[in-house]
Amino acid sequence: MKDRLGSIIYVGKARDLRKRMSSYFLASRKTRADLKTRALIDSICDFEFHIVRNEAESLLLEGKLIKDYRPRYNVSFRDDKRFLLLKINPNDPWPRFQMTRLKKEDGARYFGPFAHSGALRATVDWLNRRFGLRVCRPREPGEIDYKHCNADIIRNCSAPCIGRIGHQAYLGQVEEACRVLEGKGKRGIFDDLRADMEKAAGRLNFERAALLRDVMDNLQKTLEPTRQFTRGRGVPTTVKPMEDLAELGEALHLDGPPKVMECFDISNVSSNHIVASMVRFTDGRPDNQNYRRYRIRTVQGQDDFASMAEVIRRRYARILLENSSADPDAEVSQEDIVEAQRRLAREGRARIVLPDLVIVDGGKGQLGMAVKELHNLGLHDLPVIGLAKQREEVFVPGRSEPILIPHDRGALKLLQRIRDEAHRFANGYNSLLLRRRMKESLLDECPGVTPRRKEALLEKFGSVARIKKASVEDIAALPGISVKSAETIVQWLNA
Known part of the structure; x- marks a missing residue:
């Protein structure tokens, strides 16, 4: 919707x-x-x-x-928890199945993701028993590990740790189990299980028959063919990054589509928690590895303009510094700084590629501070715009009236996507810092300080050091803290 x-x-x-x-x-x-x-x-x-x-x-x-x-009205699936994958590493001496939520480039074979975690766990237990695969954690188990294991006794493991099965034979069992997960021979497996279930029912062994029925149900859910949906492949979408980039370049009168864009946002939870984020989009898509986050150092209080100036200065001063080693003649050259950075990028010598467009979240004030800092660094020709939230107005330097891009155009939607991503990244960092301060606080040991009171104190004063300097009246002014409790807090912190 x-x-x-x-x-x-x-x-x-x-x-x-x-x-x-x-x-x-x-x-x-x-x-x-x-x-x-x-x-x-x-x-x-x-x-x-x-x-x-x-x-x-x-x-x-x-x-x-x-x-x-991250739709506004969805509650489920908004966290970073992913669907389960099944992993087996053929490079291990005795491979075993492991469940994971993250796919890595480690040479292992991955199956999934699987939508039904309960069915997957039951299926893996059945595969381990059917093919005699080990479930112990040591990478290369031996006789010492065997002494503490009962899997062989209850006939759930072929005991490769003590040589009851040869290495090649064990790897063959692993391959057979992998073939099952790939859906190969599925019909024969279900026919065998169904026949065993009917035999058990015929012998009035209904417990065994019910167990086999559950095994088939779990296998059916786990082996049901599903496509792996990844952004830009397998999922139909109305988002067309390259077309949106071309349209944005025309709307802003740039030399071409801004293939590399960087967007900045400031997040203020209070005057004690001021952070900034920088997100980079390459070819209209998020380039997560090049996201950056900053803690504002030089600004006192909530000042979005000064905070934006600081983060712009730090980001592009760092780019110029990193790339200076690749161009030792830059100091004596008459070449424009922006053009020199573009040349280094074309030659593949730039450590950090200068963006084609800089976006600041805000109106004329934030844009003016960003332009001033870029001019101080010599980046006069670097395109920069400001995106105001209220009416989605696009401000450009040297023009008093904003550019109004129609709301149904892909160019504006692309700007909204990168702005919203910067906002999400900044707020996430602010929340992380607040959680860290709450977990690592001397207030945990202070008598009478509940988690809610601790949160209120840190929200107001920012740190334990500032709470120590506060008066009893200042602390008692917070909701939920009486004068007596404030006196106790002050006495304990300054003892």
Whole structure:
């Protein structure tokens, strides 16, 4: 679901899409809905839908889209937790299955992701028992590990640690288990399990029959064919980065599409927590490895203009410093600094590539400070704009009136995406710093200081050192802290 600006505000799935959509616009539904649902209904302006093959695919795609776009009205899947993968490393002496949520370039084989974690765990247990694979943690188990293991006794392991199975034979069992996870020979496995289940039921061994039934159900869920949805591949989308870049270049009258863009945002939770973020988009897509975050050092109090000046100065002074070693003749050259940086990038000698466009989150004030700092560094010709949130106005240097890009154009949506990503990254860093301060605080040992009081104290004063300097009256002014409690806090901290 999208709002009038084209931003994704909700992602959901349904077996009957018509029924699900119509339910949002029934008058009776809206009157019974909570405030959040009513706000969502009022914000809906457009829809985009994708058809998948089964329930597992819909769950995987829903989670992927929510993590990519972080819609305002979604609650589930917004954290960094991913669907389970199954990993086995053939380079280990005795390979074993391991569950993980992150795929790495470590030479291991990965299967998944899997939408049903419970079914996956049960399937892996069945595979380990059926093929006699080890489950112990040592990379190369031996006789000492065998003494503390009962898997061989209960016939769940082939005991490669004491040589009861040869190395090649064990690897053959591993390969057979991997073939099952790839879906090869699935029909034969289900036929065997079904025959065993019927035999057990015929012998009135209903417990065994129920167990085999559950094994088949879990295998069916785990081996159900699903596509791996990744951004830009496998997921249909209306986002067209290269077209949006070309359109943005024309709207801003640039020399060409801004293939590399950097956007800055300032986050103020209080005067004690001032941070900034810089996110980089390359070819219209997030370049996460080149994101940067900053703690503002020279600004006292909440001053977005001065904070923006500091982070712009630090970022581009660092780029010039890093690239100076690649161009030792730059100090005596008459070449423009921006053109010199572009030349180093073309020659592949630039350690950090100068962006084609700099974006600051804010209006004329933030833009003016950014332009001033870039001029001080000699980067007069570096394109820079300001994006104001209220009306999505684009401000450019030397022009009093903003550029108004229509809200349905891809150029503005691209600017919104990079601005929102910078905002998310800055707020995440601010939250991280606050959690660290709360966890690593002397206030944990202070009598009478509850977690809520500790949060209020750190929010107000910023650090334990400042709390020590505060008066009893200042501390007692906080909600939930009496004069007596404030006296106790002051006495304990200054003891």
